[in-house]
Amino acid sequence: MYVGHLGLALGARTADRRVPVAPFIVAAVAPDLLPWRAFHYLALAPVVVLGAAAVAAAVWRSRRATVTVALLAASHYVADFITAGVRVWAGHESAGLFLYDRPFADLVVETATIVGGWWLWQRGAATPERRRITLAVLAVLVVMQSGFSILVADRLIA
Numbered sequence: 001m002y003v004g005h006l007g008l009a010l011g012a013r014t015a016d017r018r019v020p021v022a023p024f025i026v027a028a029v030a031p032d033l034l035p036w037r038a039f040h041y042l043a044l045a046p047v048v049v050l051g052a053a054a055v056a057a058a059v060w061r062s063r064r065a066t067v068t069v070a071l072l073a074a075s076h077y078v079a080d081f082i083t084a085g086v087r088v089w090a091g092h093e094s095a096g097l098f099l100y101d102r103p104f105a106d107l108v109v110e111t112a113t114i115v116g117g118w119w120l121w122q123r124g125a126a127t128p129e130r131r132r133i134t135l136a137v138l139a140v141l142v143v144m145q146s147g148f149s150i151l152v153a154d155r156l157i158a
């Protein structure tokens with residue numbers, strides 16, 4: 001999953017609006033920043049999920065935020081399973097639904113994820129100016145996802 005991870009982060013942030021959105025974004029994309037080529041999901045997934053939960057618990061002292069951040073980090077693997085393939089354990093072939101092989105289907109799924117997360121997130125926008133900002137964020141995310149989908153369709157990235 002590409003930009004859909006950010007949609008999941010926006011939606012997850014509504015679990016505790018006292019917590020800024022940035023940590024949810026980090027939890028949602030952190031698994032992509034790790035050296036997956038050298039490892040596999042089963043080895044690093046617990047580290048990512050428990051690490052995210054430990055940081056959240058220490059910083060916010062909010063059970064809701066802690067659980068949500070852990071679930072958000074775990075959701076990364078489910079999302080990647082749906083849109084791409086994941087190497088579950090070393091020496092194993094990638095498993096998944098491989099939506100990247102059908103870029104339009106990937107675009108639809110990821111855009112729906114973005115819009116759903118954005119819709120939850122934007123309900124907290126109290127002023128017209130904040131609502132305009134949330135609309136701009138939605139537009140940027142959808143344009144970014146469209147760009148990724150075009151690159152996938154042209155087989156420039158996978």
Ligand SMILES: [Zn+2]
Binds near residue numbers: 031032080
């Ligand atoms: Zn990923």
